[in-house]
Amino acid sequence: MKCALIGNPGVGKSLIFNQLTGLGVEVSNYPGTTVELQRGNTCYQREIIEVIDLPGVYSLDGASDEEVLVRRFLEQQGADVIVAVLNVTRLERNLYLLLQAAEYGLPMVVVLNMIDEAAKQGFTVDTAALRDLLGVEVLLTSALQGKNIDRIIPAALSAARPATLEVPYDHHIEAAVRSLDKMQGTDRFASLQALEGIGDDAELLETAKTIAEEIESRHRMTISQIIAANRHNFARQIADSITVRQKEPAPSFDLDTVLTRVIPGIPLLLGVLLAMLLTVFIVGGWLEGFIVTLFEVYAVEPFTALDLPGIVEAVGIAILLALQAGLGIAFPYVFLFYIFISVLEDSGYMTRAAFLADKAMHRLGMHGGAIIPVTLAFGCNVPAVMSVRTLRSRRERMIAAFLVTMVPCSARTVIIAGIVASFIGLAAAFSIYAIVFVLIVLTGLLLSRITPGERFGMIMEMAPLRRPDPELVLKKSWMRLSEFLFIAMPLLLVGSVFLGLFEFFGVMDVFEAFIEPVTEGLLGLPGYAATALIFGILRKEMAFETLAVLAGTADLGAVLTALQLYIFAIVTVLFVPCLSTITVLHREVGSRVTLAVTVYTVALGLAVGAVINFAFA
Numbered sequence: 350m351k352c353a354l355i356g357n358p359g360v361g362k363s364l365i366f367n368q369l370t371g372l373g374v375e376v377s378n379y380p381g382t383t384v385e386l387q388r389g390n391t392c393y394q395r396e397i398i399e400v401i402d403l404p405g406v407y408s409l410d411g412a413s414d415e416e417v418l419v420r421r422f423l424e425q426q427g428a429d430v431i432v433a434v435l436n437v438t439r440l441e442r443n444l445y446l447l448l449q450a451a452e453y454g455l456p457m458v459v460v461l462n463m464i465d466e467a468a469k470q471g472f473t474v475d476t477a478a479l480r481d482l483l484g485v486e487v488l489l490t491s492a493l494q495g496k497n498i499d500r501i502i503p504a505a506l507s508a509a510r511p512a513t514l515e516v517p518y519d520h521h522i523e524a525a526v527r528s529l530d531k532m533q534g535t536d537r538f539a540s541l542q543a544l545e546g547i548g549d550d551a552e553l554l555e556t557a558k559t560i561a562e563e564i565e566s567r568h569r570m571t572i573s574q575i576i577a578a579n580r581h582n583f584a585r586q587i588a589d590s591i592t593v594r595q596k597e598p599a600p601s602f603d604l605d606t607v608l609t610r611v612i613p614g615i616p617l618l619l620g621v622l623l624a625m626l627l628t629v630f631i632v633g634g635w636l637e638g639f640i641v642t643l644f645e646v647y648a649v650e651p652f653t654a655l656d657l658p659g660i661v662e663a664v665g666i667a668i669l670l671a672l673q674a675g676l677g678i679a680f681p682y683v684f685l686f687y688i689f690i691s692v693l694e695d696s697g698y699m700t701r702a703a704f705l706a707d708k709a710m711h712r713l714g715m716h717g718g719a720i721i722p723v724t725l726a727f728g729c730n731v732p733a734v735m736s737v738r739t740l741r742s743r744r745e746r747m748i749a750a751f752l753v754t755m756v757p758c759s760a761r762t763v764i765i766a767g768i769v770a771s772f773i774g775l776a777a778a779f780s781i782y783a784i785v786f787v788l789i790v791l792t793g794l795l796l797s798r799i800t801p802g803e804r805f806g807m808i809m810e811m812a813p814l815r816r817p818d819p820e821l822v823l824k825k826s827w828m829r830l831s832e833f834l835f836i837a838m839p840l841l842l843v844g845s846v847f848l849g850l851f852e853f854f855g856v857m858d859v860f861e862a863f864i865e866p867v868t869e870g871l872l873g874l875p876g877y878a879a880t881a882l883i884f885g886i887l888r889k890e891m892a893f894e895t896l897a898v899l900a901g902t903a904d905l906g907a908v909l910t911a912l913q914l915y916i917f918a919i920v921t922v923l924f925v926p927c928l929s930t931i932t933v934l935h936r937e938v939g940s941r942v943t944l945a946v947t948v949y950t951v952a953l954g955l956a957v958g959a960v961i962n963f964a965f966a
Contacts, residue, residue, distance in 0.1 A: 351399045352505050353428035355419065355450055357443055358405030359700070360436040361462045361492035363387070366402040367824065368498050386418075393502045401428060407442070409449045410545070410573060414743055423453040430509040431457040432501060437467045437474055437489075438813070440592065444584035451483070451512035452538050458486045458504045465491040466813055475591045482587060484513030493818065518579045521567065525560045532556060544572050604814055608701045618705050621698070622724045625689045633729070636681035644673040660853055667849025670887065671842045671928075680830075686732035687826035690721065695817035695825075713790070714748045714797025715740065722749055726756035730930040733758075734937055748796045750938045754926045754946055755789050757782060760889035761922045767893050768918045772906040781919050788923070788953065845887060845928070857883065871955065872916050873962040875909075885921050887928050892921045912965055916958045923954035 356362040370389025387402040403422060404415035422428070433450055435443035447459065461474055476487045486508040490497040515537070518526070522544070529540035533553045542548050543557035544564075561572045568575055608614050648669050657665065693699040699721070707717030719740060726733035733753040737746045757765065770778040851857055857880055865876030872878075878896060885892025896905065896917065905914060925947050926934070935943045 350396065350430070350506070351401060351428040352430045352432060352502070353401040353403055353422065354432050354434055355403050355446070356405060356434035357407055357436065357439070357446060360405070360434050360439075360443065362405060362434040363402055364492040364821070365434060365460070365462070365490070365498060365501070366400060367821075367828070368492065368495060369400050369502065391502060393506065396506075398502060398506070406446065408446055408577075410577065423450065423455065426455060429456065430505045431455050432460055432505060433457055434460045434462055437461045437463050438470060440474070440588040441581075441585045444587055445580055447483075448514075448516055448580050448584060451514060452516075452541070454511045454538065456509035456511055458488065458501065458509050459483060460488050460490050460501060462490050462492055463813075464489045464496070465494055472592055472594045475593055478591045479587070482514055482591075485510060493815070493821075516580055516583050519568075519575055521564045522572075522575060522579070525557075525564060528560065529553065529557060541576065545576065546572075605701070608698070609704055611705075614701070614705050618702050618720075621693075621702070622720070625724075628685070628689070633681035633685050636685075640676055640681065641673055644669065644676075649673070660850075663849045663853035664846055667845040668842060671838075671845030684826060684830045686729065686736075687830055688822060690736065691822040691825045692817050693721075695815070695822060697814040712797070713752065713793030714800060715745045715793075719745065719749050722753050723756060726753040726758060729760075730754055730756065730758045730926055731933050734930060734933045737937055744800050746938055747942055748793065748800055750934060750942055751796055751946055751949070752789055752793055754930060754934065754950065755785065755792065755923070757785055757922055758889070760927065764889060764893050764918050764921050768905065768914050772914050773911050777911075777915060781915075781922060784919065784957065785922060788957070871962070872920065872958045873966055874913055874917055878913075878917055881917075882921060882924055885927070886925055886931075889921065889927050912962070916961055919961065920954040920958040923950060923957055925951050925954075 354362045354366055366387060366389065369391050371391075386404075389400050389402075391398050391400055403419050406413075406416050406419050409416060409420050409423070423431075431450060431453075433447050435447060451457065459479070461476065461479075464474075467473060474489070476489060480487045486504045488497055488500055488504060490501070492498060517523075518541075522541075525544060526537055526540040529535055529543060530537065533540075533550070533556065535543070535550075535553060539548065539550075539553070540557070543550070543553045544561050546554065546558070546561075548554055564575070565571055570578075608617065649666065652665055652669060653662065655662075690699075693702070702720060703717030705717065706720035710717050710719045710723075713719075719737075722733040722736040722740075730753055733756070734750060737749040737753065740746050740749055765778050765781050769781060860883070861876045861880050864879040868874045868876055868879045881892045881896035909917070925931070931943060931947065934946060
């Protein structure tokens with residue numbers, strides 16, 4: 350049996366999903382789309398029920414990827430039962446989506462969530478009245494407290510049925526529906542969709558178009574606007590009739606007056622993001638060093654001491670280095686990042702941050718929500734790329750994917766600090782950051798003009814501010830981390846094995862001989878610098894380490910000029926992202942965008958390096 354959760358963003362739907370399914374969650378793209386669905390199983394009375402978490406949407410009549418997906422899912426009857434999750438404190442807006450979903454005629458159960466928030470605001474909902482109106486089972490829950498969550502599956506199994514309520518549309522719409530029913534032999538829902546221009550029956554659509562044009566000329570509104578207005582009005586009437594006000598809420602200080610104003614909202618936002626970034630960077634850096642050292646002492650060194658055959662040792666070392674790189678990123682950076690992001694989400698501050706950052710992000714072709722992945726890319730590009738899925742449209746996700754891979758992560762900072770700051774000076778190190786930031790802005794401005802896809806306004810519900818539950822934060826963070834471990838890590842291992850084999854069979858030597866004229870002529874660098882760049886694909890700081898090994902000394906200033914060191918550093922920083930980032934990028938936005946990012950960053954790095962070489966050589 351399949352049970353799908355549908356609701357507005359921020360209604361607690363995903364939290365209910367996590368409580369129903371536990372940790373056994375599968376994330377996959379819905380067929381024919383780039384939008385992900387979460388699927389999990391739960392067991393009730395020895396029966397396995399598959400639970401599907403549909404993307405949060407405000408309506409089913411929009412053109413965004415998520416709205417199209419949910420619409421298609423309902424049309425194809427992708428689930429046996431629909432569980433409509435509503436925020437009880439925002440009933441009117443939530444009921445609008447419910448009225449739309451009910452018209453598909455699927456068995457459903459209604460869950461009124463956040464009853465704890467309703468109690469704080471001094472009102473209750475007459476569930477019996479709503480049950481009589483809709484003709485379906487209605488449950489009151491508090492996902493944050495885990496209240497009545499255990500009643501959802503039993504209700505879905507035993508009490509789910511199609512809603513009997515019909516929206517009373519304008520009399521012209523109702524007359525048109527009846528006419529289409531008689532002429533074409535359709536049902537009410539198919540006639541309504543045909544009036545809005547939706548459907549595959551050409552004859553029905555042509556007849557409906559003629560009727561719709563007449564109605565639109567009378568109302569001076571489109572059919573879609575008339576139908577939407579009718580639904581909104583009916584949703585408001587229902588909300589008013591079932592809301593029972595017990596007492597007026599006590600006046601309290603509204604923290605949003607501080608958090609959503611330019612001053613002090615933006616300084617506070619910058620402070621929160623900076624504190625998060627520094628914590629991820631400092632704690633993550635310490636943990637990464639600990640994990641890397643642990644692997645060196647207890648895995649890499651004992652393995653090399655075995656004196657195995659050459660190819661076995663090469664593949665083994667490649668696998669160990671991949672594990673070292675993956676785990677050195679996963680727990681120090683990805684897990685810490687997800688803990689912070691879960692705290693921001695569950696506290697309700699994420700929506701305030703997106704609201705404040707919207708204007709600046711909009712210039713780069715994105716909306717305010719992009720501030721989180723862009724900022725956290727300073728710690729590590731991997732979790733930043735994984736977080737672009739929170740952006741609503743594919744257009745925004747493509748732009749964000751390009752930009753976050755260009756942000757100097759902690760590994761690139763090692764290159765900047767270890768090569769430029771150490772051997773040239775701090776001013777030169779900061780100049781690399783300045784160049785990269787200018788290139789990010791220019792790239793964003795360019796992509797905002799050429800990236801295909803419709804631009805959507807940002808509609809984001811201000812979730813109530815609350816104290817996050819530590820247990821739920823850790824659970825959510827681990828679920829997201831497991832996705833990296835089980836998807837990105839295998840790809841990283843495969844890629845590392847190929848790099849190890851290339852090195853063993855001398856492919857790297859052939860490449861170095863082939864590329865040396867280019868590196869010397871274009872960048873003014875010795876041939877072995879190209880090999881260091883290639884190893885930097887596995888881990889960015891490995892470019893620094895490999896360069897020192899190939900140069901025969903850690904005192905790079907003794908064998909390379911200041912200009913060569915500067916060029917190598919900036920090319921490494923702009924060059925193709927690390928293998929972990931590439932694998933996650935492929936997972937999030939597909940092979941074409943990943944290839945485009947790879948080609949663009951390689952070309953950009955070489956172009957900037959060449960310009961600096963010819964300008965200052």
